[in-house]
Amino acid sequence: MNLETLTELIIELEIEDIADAVKEALKEVKDPFKVLKALTLGMDEVGRRYEEKEYYLTELVLAGETMKEAFKILQPALAAADKSQSKTKVILATVKGDNHDIGKNILASLLLSSGFEVIDLGMDVDETTIVEKVKDTKASIVALSSLLTMTVEEINTVHKTLQDAGLRDKVKLIVGGAPLNMDLASKLGADDFAEDAIDGVKRIKRLAEI
Numbered sequence: 070m071n072l073e074t075l076t077e078l079i080i081e082l083e084i085e086d087i088a089d090a091v092k093e094a095l096k097e098v099k100d101p102f103k104v105l106k107a108l109t110l111g112m113d114e115v116g117r118r119y120e121e122k123e124y125y126l127t128e129l130v131l132a133g134e135t136m137k138e139a140f141k142i143l144q145p146a147l148a149a150a151d152k153s154q155s156k157t158k159v160i161l162a163t164v165k166g167d168n169h170d171i172g173k174n175i176l177a178s179l180l181l182s183s184g185f186e187v188i189d190l191g192m193d194v195d196e197t198t199i200v201e202k203v204k205d206t207k208a209s210i211v212a213l214s215s216l217l218t219m220t221v222e223e224i225n226t227v228h229k230t231l232q233d234a235g236l237r238d239k240v241k242l243i244v245g246g247a248p249l250n251m252d253l254a255s256k257l258g259a260d261d262f263a264e265d266a267i268d269g270v271k272r273i274k275r276l277a278e279i
């Protein structure tokens with residue numbers, strides 16, 4: 070199993086074969102970071118194809134699922150090899166009242182493959198849970214998903230609750246989801262907005278550097 074084959078399997082969305090391929094690659098290559106790099110290269114190409122409209126949402130979702138399968142195998146190896154390295158922690162959640170999590174889950178797998186530590190709180194998450202988690206984990210990024218017009222206001226609630234807890238200047242808040250745009254995101258108190266998960270990862274990388 071060479072690493073280029075692994076990259077190809079991601080690009081070709083071979084969800085059935087990816088777990089065995091990662092197992093084999095880990096046995097041969099030993100360094101889990103090289104395996105991660107190969108998978109990430111595949112995701113980069115999927116992202117490029119999506120941006121060029123060669124791939125559509127279906128492929129993007131399947132690529133996310135394929136990465137998730139790969140990560141079930143890769144994650145323990147990465148964790149074992151990576152005890153010393155401190156990673157940027159990102160808290161991810163879909164806001165209160167909203168049960169859409171497909172977009173959030175794609176973002177989670179892309180963030181993991183970019184080396185972030187992801188703390189995924191799931192969907193329908195209230196502001197107190199999010200703020201408590203910021204306190205506990207000292208995460209520096211909070212990324213919120215909202216797909217319903219009815220629930221976008223929850224972003225502002227999280228922003229204000231972070232302010233009340235004296236934590237707002239310690240975290241960057243990025244949001245995404247169809248009813249949002251940069252203007253609305255700013256009005257709700259967010260620092261940034263992304264149209265899709267690929268742009269989201271780019272922006273989170275930038276926010277992590279500030």
Ligand code: B12
Pocket residue numbers: 126130166167168169170171172173175176212213214215216217218219243244245246247248262263264265266267268269270
């Ligand atoms: C699948 C779906 C559902 C599923 C959700 C399953 C699940 N586990 O997620 C189910 C069936 C549960 C559902 C329920 C409902 N839904 Co619905 N649903 C959808 C649908 C068809 C697709 C959403 C989706 O997954 N898209 C695919 C993902 C990949 O895209 P995405 O979520 O937009 O995410 C991308 C970006 O937005 C971005 N992103 C997303 N989040 C974040 C976060 C950050 C930080 C960043 C950086 C980026 C980012 O990156 C992602 C990948 O690129 C949409 C219509 C549509 N075409 O969007 C309606 C839609 C969102 N639903 C809608 C509605 C009304 C409902 C219901 C109220 C219906 C009802 N009457 O019961 C309920 C609400 C339940 C609840 N409380 O949440 C409306 C919302 C209208 C509005 N503007 O408010 C939509 C738009 C359909 C419509 N046209 O009317 N739904």
